[in-house]
Amino acid sequence: xxxxxxxxxxxxxxxxxxxxxxxxxxxxxxxxxxxxxxxxxxxxxxxxxxxxxxxxxxxxxxxxxxxxxxxxxxxxxxxxxxxxxxxxxxxxxxxxxxxxxxxxxxxxxxxxxxxxxxxxxxxxxxxxxxxx
Amino acid sequence: xxxxxxxxxxxxxxxxxxxxxxxxxxxxxxxxxxxxxxxxxxxxxxxxxxxxxxxxxxxxxxxxxxxxxxxxxxxxxxxxxxxxxxxxxxxxxxxxxxxxxxxxxxxxxxxxxxxxxxxxxxxxxxxxxxxxxxxxxxxxxxxxxxxxxxxxxxxxxxxxxxxxxxxxxxxxxxxxxxxxxxxxxxxxxxxxxxxxxxxxxxxxxxxxxxxxxxxxxxxxxxxxxxxxxxxxxxxxxxxxxxxxxxxxxxxxxx
Numbered sequence: 001x002x003x004x005x006x007x008x009x010x011x012x013x014x015x016x017x018x019x020x021x022x023x024x025x026x027x028x029x030x031x032x033x034x035x036x037x038x039x040x041x042x043x044x045x046x047x048x049x050x051x052x053x054x055x056x057x058x059x060x061x062x063x064x065x066x067x068x069x070x071x072x073x074x075x076x077x078x079x080x081x082x083x084x085x086x087x088x089x090x091x092x093x094x095x096x097x098x099x100x101x102x103x104x105x106x107x108x109x110x111x112x113x114x115x116x117x118x119x120x121x122x123x124x125x126x127x128x129x130x131x132x
Numbered sequence: 133x134x135x136x137x138x139x140x141x142x143x144x145x146x147x148x149x150x151x152x153x154x155x156x157x158x159x160x161x162x163x164x165x166x167x168x169x170x171x172x173x174x175x176x177x178x179x180x181x182x183x184x185x186x187x188x189x190x191x192x193x194x195x196x197x198x199x200x201x202x203x204x205x206x207x208x209x210x211x212x213x214x215x216x217x218x219x220x221x222x223x224x225x226x227x228x229x230x231x232x233x234x235x236x237x238x239x240x241x242x243x244x245x246x247x248x249x250x251x252x253x254x255x256x257x258x259x260x261x262x263x264x265x266x267x268x269x270x271x272x273x274x275x276x277x278x279x280x281x282x283x284x285x286x287x288x289x290x291x292x293x294x295x296x297x298x299x300x301x302x303x304x305x306x307x308x309x310x311x312x313x314x315x316x317x318x319x320x321x322x323x324x325x326x327x328x329x330x331x332x333x334x335x336x337x338x339x340x341x342x343x344x345x346x347x348x349x350x351x352x353x354x355x356x357x358x359x360x361x362x363x364x365x366x367x368x369x370x371x372x373x374x375x376x377x378x379x380x381x382x383x384x385x386x
Contacts, residue, residue: 013222024367030285033367036218036340037360040225041233047226067223071355072175073153074220075348077212078341079182079312080156081200085190087309090302093273097258098306101251101277102314105336108246109322112336113329115239 005063008050012043138204145207152205156181176316176349183309221344225356229327233360236328240361243335248369251278251338252377255303260385267382269296271373274381276300277307278369279339286373304339311342316349324350327357334358338365 016039020032027033047064088095141148160181161174168177186198195201200209210216255277256270264270272292276283276299283300286292292300315324315333323329334343334357343362347355 009219009223009226013219016222017218020363020367027367027371029367029370031281031367031370033371034364036221036363039218039222040228040356040360041230043222043225044228044230044233048230061226064223064226067220068226071220071224072178072348072352073150073157074212074216075345076156076175076178076182077149077153077208078217079179079212079345080153080186080189080205080208081198081212082183082186082309082341083190083196083305084183084187084198084309086196086298086302087305088187090299090306093258093262093264094276094299094302095306097255097273097277097303099310100258101254101303102307102310102337104250104254105247106314106318106322108243108250108336109324109329109333112239112243112246112332113323115242 002059002063005060008046009064009067012039012046016042141204146210149207149211173316173349179312179345179349221359228356232327236331239328240331240335243332244361244364244368247336247338247365248278248372256381265385267378267385268292271378271381272296272300273303275373276303279366280304281366282369282373285370289374290378308339308342311337311339312345315346319350330354330357331361335361338362
């Protein structure tokens with residue numbers, strides 16, 4: 001059933017966020033530390049385990065795949081509610097600090113990616129946005 | 133008649149948002165195919181249109197939440213808010229190969245520390261150029277160059293002025309907007325086409341919204357890898373900002 005997939009996703013989300021909040025509190029930080037990451041790891045482990053046992057059927061998988069497919073529209077909605085006015089009215093200090101941080105960080109991606117064995121490019125998929 | 137309609141749309145905000153975003157995405161894919169022959173990806177265009185609309189929404193209402201401050205479109209706030217955004221990000225991990233994540237563990241951790249430290253240095257350097265000389269202001273603006281959450285958290289912890297905290301938020305917002313829009317253009321240049329590079333990218337950029345948008349516009353299959361590391365960034369920044377980074381910057385300028 002579709003709801004099983006959605007429920008598994010929701011449960012992973014909540015447990016992961018809780019771990020992130022607890023970790024943040026333990027570190028004395030006013031932020032969630034890695035909640036989304038823990039939730040993702042949990043989802044990977046649980047779905048792999050259930051798949052092997054064939055207990056997660058196709059309909060249940062659709063419950064997770066739906067949210068995955070809604071990802072881009074949700075990101076568009078996220079973009080549409082950013083405080084862009086505040087971003088551009090921050091003056092030259094803010095614009096320069098933000099821009100330079102991005103430029104330098106972009107430049108570091110290929111350098112740090114070289115650590116360890118080389119990464120394999122993902123295979124080309126026609127219309128990959130539909131495949132998601 | 134108009135009142136009936138607007139009441140309906142307002143009352144069912146989330147459903148209105150689904151329809152509205154659907155139209156934006158449809159227009160974006162249409163323009164992407166017709167005007168740019170697919171060179172500028174439809175999702176990249178949709179995110180840029182979203183940001184432009186957010187700008188005009190903010191101008192029109194004077195609020196902080198872009199289009200979501202317009203009463204008819206408050207549902208955008210729920211649809212694109214952190215709850216559904218994070219749920220959708222987590223869902224992309226479905227079907228991810230854990231071996232890929234393990235392989236990129238070391239560069240992922242390095243990228244997190246490098247990302248936080250570099251942002252602080254760059255932000256504080258710019259602030260220094262513009263005449264700020266006290267360690268608290270320099271650290272806070274540097275924290276803003278990390279993310280728009282690290283900025284105010286660090287600034288508040290150190291007791292920075294509200295003007296400096298506002299600047300740090302603005303710097304973080306600029307970063308997030310630039311990462312969202314700029315990533316598809318530099319992706320080829322920086323080798324952003326595999327899981328490992330995506331994890332390094334997530335750790336270096338750190339802004340969840342920026343990484344979420346930037347990877348969506350580049351290749352959605354990279355999203356889970358980038359999001360995995362980016363999710364640790366803000367926490368690490370908030371941890372290092374008022375402590376290590378502040379002490380280091382204070383030692384340098386005072």
